[in-house]
Amino acid sequence: MGTLPLDDRGLAYGDGLFETVLLRDAQPLLWREHMARLQRGAERLDVELPAQDTLSELCAKAPPGLAVLKLIVTRGSGGRGYRPPAVPSPRLRWQVMSFAPQPARWHEGVRVRHCQLRLGRQPALAGIKHLNRLENVLARSEWQDDAIAEGLLCDSHGQLVEATCMNLFWLRQGRLETPSLSHCGVAGTLREALLSTLDITEVEVGPEQLLDAEAVWLGNSLQGVWPLTQLDNAAGECLRRWSLDPRHRLLQDAGHALLGYPRQT
Known part of the structure; x- marks a missing residue:
């Protein structure tokens, strides 16, 4: 939830990661695989992730039935041009939406x-x-x-x-x-x-x-x-x-x- 400022590096450069997680009655499917990929991405980009408990708690906000949790983690703001900040302040944004497959x-x-x-x-x-x-x-x-x-x-x-x-x-x-x-x-x-x-x-x-x-x-x-x-x-x-x-x-x-x-x- 929440907007991104114009100087956010995710918005400006795509400097960040995202996951889209299928939820069934607020229970995430393939959660281990999603968190493992998010961790690999964070290591590759050298971005600190929120605590996994913080991410897990977002699943409980889903409505009954099928839903999708979208997580976005950016490096935050700062740095000069493409040069990242020496001490980044990552941002987490998220959204839960109802979902129906085909x-x-x-x-x-x-x-x-x-x-x-x-x-x-x-x-x-x-x-x-x-x-x-x-x-x-x-x-x-x-x-x-x-x-x-x-x-x-x-x-x-x-x-x-x-x-x-x-x-x-x-x-x-x-x-x-x-x-x-x-x-x-x-x-x-x-x-x-x-x-x-x-x-x-x-x-x-x-x-x-x-x-x-x-x-x-x-x-x-x-x-x-x-x-x-x-x-x-x-x-x-x-x-x-x-x-x-x-x-x-x-x-x-x-x-x-x-x-x-x-x-x-």
């Missing part, structure tokens, strides 16, 4: 496209959820068709990374795979939990890998897991279609068990 996308699957934008490689920021998301904003502005649920992103070397706000998974030759995020991208909390639950291999591959996949999914800790039924190129031409079968429920069922969402038949 169950039709669980059951029916989604149509997805490739994006033209390429993510820049920056290992120092890879994996964390920092406030500078301009690449994602530009990628999401590439299409306005509501029939297209998401856009897939490659990095500047042509390697698959993620979707604009979800992580990417696929089943190929009987093996579950997901892009490596060692160069760029956001290590989603649902992705982290699934890596601990299932035998998923992190790989560095190009987008052509998806054309041979038996099943492809997108997932995050709010929406759950969406199976792909169609993949288009950036020009809107269909590259591949999938008919949903039991293989498409494999990773989805595991993800939804972690979030308390229903299994799909």
